[in-house]
Amino acid sequence: MTHNTPLSPRPLHYLAEVQRRALTAAQLRAHGVSAAETNERCRPGGPWQQLLPGVYLLHPGPPTAGERLHAVLLYAARSSHDDPTPMVPSQPRMGGPHAPLHYTDAMITGLAALTLYGFTSAPPLPSVEKIDVLVPRARRLRSTGCARVIRTPSLPAPRLVAGLPVAPVPRALADAVAELADPGAVYRLMTEAVRGRHCKPAEVVRELNQAKLLSRPHVVEAVDSLRAERRAIAEGRLYRLVREYGLPEPVWNVDLRLPGGPHLGGLDAYWPEHAVALELDTLAPHHGLRQDDDALGSQYARKRETLERLGIAVVHITPMKLRQAPEQLASVVRTALRTAPDRAPAAHVMVLPR
Incomplete structure (x- = not known):
C-alpha cells in the first residue's frame, strides 16, 4: 500500500457506535457513505432515519434530547452544510469533558437555551417541541421539524453550555417570551433570570424592547409584576x-x-x-x-x-x-x-x- 492509496471508509457500525449519532449528509459522504446508501438505510424499518433536511440519526427510535439539540445545530450551522470534515471520533455527553464541536453562525436560544442554563421554570428538554436556533438574517433556512429558525441582524457572542453554543440569557429569554402567551410563565422566567443572577433587569428589558415585545399586554404585566417585587x-x-x-x-x-x-x-x-x-x-x-x-x-x-x-x-x-x-x-x-x-x-x- 502506497501513500497515495485511499483509506477504506470506516465500517457503518463504527459511525453509530463510536461517532456522534447525528451527522449531516456531507459528513456521511466523508466517511464513504453514498447518498444512495444513506437513503436505503433510512427506509421505513431501516437502521437510520432522517431527522431534519440533510441531517441523519444513525439509529431507529426517538432521538435523545442531546441528539435533537445537535441535529438542530447541524441543520442550522453554516459549516454543517459547507464543510464535509468528519466529526471528532467521540460522543461528547451533555456536560461531559469532551472538547465541544464548532457550529458556525448558529446557537440554541429560547426555552431550550434556558433549560440548558438550568432554569427550573423552563420545561425539560424532552418536552420542548420546537428547539429555537438563532442564525444571521442573511441565512436561507426555514423552520422545519423540531427546528425553529430565528433570524437576527447581529449574532450575539454565544455562551458554551454543555458543549453547545447557547445565546446569552437575555436574548434567549426574549426569544422564549416571543412564543409565550401566558403571563404567569413569562413572569416566572423573568423572575428566575433576575433572582438567579443570570442577568440584570436592564438587560432583560433591553432585549424585550429590541424584540418589540413591550407592546404585548401580558409581557408588560409580567414586567410590571417583576418591578413591584424588586422594589x-x-x-x-x-x-x-x-x-x-x-x-x-x-x-x-x-x-x-x-x-x-x-x-x-x-x-x-x-x-x-x-x-x-x-x-x-x-x-x-x-x-x-x-x-x-x-x-x-x-x-x-x-x-x-x-x-x-x-x-x-x-x-x-x-x-x-x-x-x-x-x-x-x-x-x-x-x-x-x-x-x-x-x-x-x-x-x-x-x-x-x-
Whole structure:
C-alpha cells in the first residue's frame, strides 16, 4: 500500500457506535457513505432515519434530547452544510469533558437555551417541541421539524453550555417570551433570570424592547409584576439600613410640593428637619425596568437639581449599592444629616403622602 492509496471508509457500525449519532449528509459522504446508501438505510424499518433536511440519526427510535439539540445545530450551522470534515471520533455527553464541536453562525436560544442554563421554570428538554436556533438574517433556512429558525441582524457572542453554543440569557429569554402567551410563565422566567443572577433587569428589558415585545399586554404585566417585587425587596433593605445603623426615622414614601406651586417629585424617604431626601433608583417608571440609561439619568438629574436649588440635600442610591455596601450608604446619609446646619436654610415645602 502506497501513500497515495485511499483509506477504506470506516465500517457503518463504527459511525453509530463510536461517532456522534447525528451527522449531516456531507459528513456521511466523508466517511464513504453514498447518498444512495444513506437513503436505503433510512427506509421505513431501516437502521437510520432522517431527522431534519440533510441531517441523519444513525439509529431507529426517538432521538435523545442531546441528539435533537445537535441535529438542530447541524441543520442550522453554516459549516454543517459547507464543510464535509468528519466529526471528532467521540460522543461528547451533555456536560461531559469532551472538547465541544464548532457550529458556525448558529446557537440554541429560547426555552431550550434556558433549560440548558438550568432554569427550573423552563420545561425539560424532552418536552420542548420546537428547539429555537438563532442564525444571521442573511441565512436561507426555514423552520422545519423540531427546528425553529430565528433570524437576527447581529449574532450575539454565544455562551458554551454543555458543549453547545447557547445565546446569552437575555436574548434567549426574549426569544422564549416571543412564543409565550401566558403571563404567569413569562413572569416566572423573568423572575428566575433576575433572582438567579443570570442577568440584570436592564438587560432583560433591553432585549424585550429590541424584540418589540413591550407592546404585548401580558409581557408588560409580567414586567410590571417583576418591578413591584424588586422594589419591595429594595425597600425592605432600606428600612433595615435605617434601623440597623441607628439613623433617625424619616417619613417614608412622600411627595414634595411647593406651597401653591408645582409638584417636586416623589421620594422614598425624607428627613424634614434636616432637609435631606433619599431616592431609591430601582426600576424605570415606564414598563417597570430601566430601558434608557441616558433618559433616566437625565430625569433623576433634573429632580436632584431642582431640590438642591431649594436647599434640599439628595442622596441617590441603587439596589446594588444597598445590597453590597449598606454601611457605606448609612455613612453617606448620616453625613448629610449631620451637616444640615452648615447649609443655607431650605425653602419651605409641603410633605404629602405618596
